[in-house]
Amino acid sequence: MAVTRYGLCKSSLPRHVFAAMSITHPTFIKPSPHPLKTSPSLPISFYSTSASLSATKHPHKSKHPIVSLLDNCGVKINKDDVVRESDPANNVPDSIFSKLGLQLHRRDHHPIGILKNAIYDYFDTNYPNSFLKFDDLCPIVSVKANFDDVLVPADHVSRSYNDTYYIDAQTVLRCHTSAHQAELLRKGYTHFLVTGDVYRRDSIDSTHYPVFHQMEGFRVFSPDEWMASGMDATSYAANNLKKALEGLAQHLFGAVEMRWVDTYFPFTNPSFELEIYFQEKWLEVLGCGVTEQEILKRNGKMDNVAWAFGLGLERLAMVLFEIPDIRLFWSNDLRFTSQFSEGQLGVKFKPFSKFPPxxxxxxxxxxxxxxxxxxxxxxxxxxxxxxxxxxxxxxxxxxxxxxxxxxxxxxxxxxxxxxxxxxxxxxxxxxxxxxxxxxxxxx
Incomplete structure (x- = not known):
């Protein structure tokens, strides 16, 4: 089963699905309060962090029927393409299929979309005409793209059927936006931001949900950029990365105290986590690091160095908007959705009711x-x-x-x-x- 250039096995999905999955050539976006709304994904990850509701009628209740055909950024996907009860390798339930294509990150009046656009604003202002933005890549990817291409070990727990949604033995619903990283590098992109919905089998509580949203940032440097600094390539990339992300944290949270914590990711070395002191406690904002040279070499960047970061949008949005339960992001209740407006970052959510458990x-x-x-x-x-x-x-x-x-x-x-x-x-x-x-x- 040959893997196509779009990272999927030909046997996995119908031909018409593959035909629409190519990463289109993006355009540079001028600094604007409304960055690119239609545009291609970081590994297990830099990120710390469905079913339909009951049929009982209620004036404020929204229904989420399980459809048999959905449109994901122009790609028509049949339910049978994703939910295959006859395939023993398949563990995707109807409730997860129903979330494909909803793409909360592309809704400018939604907290997730508002946060995404605020991050876009930061990069547009501080790095004008540099970072390309992709937010419409299909979440159906190959195991190779999701794991192998970003150096996730063969025995890593994230590969298990307990943690990842498998369509078949070679195809998954991406569990991080880094599943597109290698393809973007092969296509020659050197500065990009990738946003998308990601899928992981997880626990049930107020901060975990099997579908959430991530953003990855990636930047490649050429030798002349670090040689002029008098620093070695790794140190130069690490310093540049920290400066960029400290600025992003201040853009989102204001003048906060920050600290860097050394950590481990399979795809970066050295690796760091950025924490801020916010609302009287330390909060992990994102993970990042200097990209492993092996990833660059495999994708045609033999003489380069790069950095990458990744953050979970729900995690930050829950803090910035004071949203207490992750399920609320999926609500169509007007008492929730009407509280947020395009470009208004950090409007505090006002609980409209608290029904007893x-x-x-x-x-x-x-x-x-x-x-x-x-x-x-x-x-x-x-x-x-x-x-x-x-x-x-x-x-x-x-x-x-x-x-x-x-x-x-x-x-x-x-x-x-x-x-x-x-x-x-x-x-x-x-x-x-x-x-x-x-x-x-x-x-």
Missing amino acids: CYKDMSFWISDAFTENNLCEVVRGIAGDLAEEVRLIDSFTNKKGMTSHCYRIAYRSMERSLTDEEINQLQWDVREAVQSKLNVVLR
Whole structure:
């Protein structure tokens, strides 16, 4: 199965999908309060950080039907292209397919889009006509592009079916925007920002969601740029990177105290995290580093050095807009969406209601194959965004070596009060699905 130049196996998707997936030639964008809105992705990552709702009618409730055909930046994708129950390698549920193509980062009145544009403004102002912007690349990529091209080790946990959504054994929903990095380098781009929706199987709580948004920045330097400085290439790139990102942090958060923390990423060396002191605590803003030379050499940059950074847009938007629950980003409730306007960074979210949660406990004997991410996928598949949190509250092993887990599920709608009847039905359906799909024995 040959990999196409667009990073996908020909056997993975229909021909018409591939025909529309080429990275188009971008244009330089003049500094503007409204940067490029239509335009191509950083590794496991620099980033720290679905289902349809209940059918009960409510005046403020938005519905998210599972469609069978969607348009992703002009690419027509059938549900059967992504959700394949007959393929044992496929673990993409209907609820994740329904999020493809929504692209919150391309909505100028949405907190994610507002933050993206604020970052664009910074780079347009401080590096005019330098950084190309890509925000419309299809999230369906090859395993090679998602992992191999950015030097993710073969045994890295992120490659597992527990962490990544696989369409087939060679094709995934990107788990970071760096999945496009190698292709952009091969095409000759040297300064670029890449924004996109990314997908990871994850826990259920107020700060985690299986779909979120990232931005990557990448800059390549030629020898004459660092030789004139009297510094070695790596030091020059690292100093340039830190200066650029300190300026970005001040642009977003104001005059804040900052510190750099050494860390590790498989695709950069040295690697750093930038933290700021904000609202009386240290906050990790982003990860970054000097790109591994192997990545540059593989993609035709033999004599260059480069830096890269990556940040999670939801993580920063939750802080800047004071949004308490990550599920709110996906709400169509006018009481949420009407609070934000294009270009207005940092408008503080005003809670419009706080409906009470309903807690249900579930205990079962686990098998060796049990994982918490699989449990959360089952819960999301039944309860969708009504599942606010899944938390392990008790675990013990008996004399026979059998281990029991007890999980507490918090159900809560952000838009209405839930009835006892629907919560009891949800919990019953969750119990049945957990027992049938996860090979556990309910207690």
